[in-house]
Amino acid sequence: MYQKILVVEDQEIINIGLQSELKKLDIETVDHVKYCDDANLKIQKAIKDKVPYDILITDLSFEKDHREQYLTSGLELVAKLREKKINIPVIVYSVEDNSEVVRRLVHTYNVNAYVCKGRDGTRELVRALHNIFNGQEIYLSSKVMNARQNTMDSNIDDYDIQLLQKLSEGFSQKEISHYFKEAKITPSGLSSVEKRLSKLKDIFRANNPVQLIAIAKDAGFI
Incomplete structure (x- = not known):
């Protein structure tokens, strides 16, 4: 079993x-941090000191507080590590069960496991650790098993990303329609914008525009 975990x-x-579950595995070192920025620094320092971490376990979303943060989500942390060619195995442990988010993490950032928090979450996490250590396939909680598909069933495209971006900037649907017309982005009609936003809410299982933006940001689309 792994002997150094962050x-x-x-x-x-x-x-x-x-911590309680990991202690049962007789792991020598289990370090814990509350911020993605700190995790990024610890991982890089460990590599520099030639005592790298064997695996990273990270949440996806983090509450904002008084501290200014550069990396604000688990996805941003993993993306930064991959950008620096740090191929540490990663388990995401999150309450989020949106398949689009999981698919992006698995296929774009090579996450090794995605475990949904819940009643059996910690036991699933242990199973995921064993799977990865033994070189088995990607471990996904049952709630997000359909994320194994390599293509996005929802077909998120450049149009959708531009729409989400404008929504995140505070544009109303009417203003988005006007912007698309000026930029010659089609379809630009108000009814088309409204229908696509409604579809995006279904895709991301968002109840309102605010939640839609939050999920899309977590997933790295905007």
């Missing part, structure tokens, strides 16, 4: 549960 989790009660 856990990135800002909820203390969840971290306590993780």
Whole structure:
């Protein structure tokens, strides 16, 4: 089993549960941080000191507080590591069960496992650790098993990303329609914008535009 693990989790009660389960595996070192920036620095320093971490376990979303953060999500952390060619195995441990988010993490950033938090979350996490250590296939919780598909069933395209970007900038649907007309982006009609936003909410399982933007940002689309 792995002997040096880094856990990135800002909820203390969840971290306590993780620490308890990991201790049962006789892992020599389990370090814990609450910020993705700190995780990024610790991983890079460990590599520089020639004592790298064997695996990273990270949450996906983190609460904002008084501290200014450069990397604000688990996805941003993994993306930064991959950008620097750091191929540390990664388990994402999150309450989010959106398949589009999982698919992006698996196929774009080579995440090794995605475990959904819940009643059996910590036990699933242990199974994921064993799977990865033994060189088995990607481990996904049952809630997100359809993320194994390599293509996006929802067909998120450049049009959708531009639409989401404008929505995140505070544009109303009417203003987005006007912007698309000026930029010669089609379809630009208000009814088309409204229909596509409604479809995007279904795809991302968002109840309102605010939640849609938050999920799209977590997934790295905007």
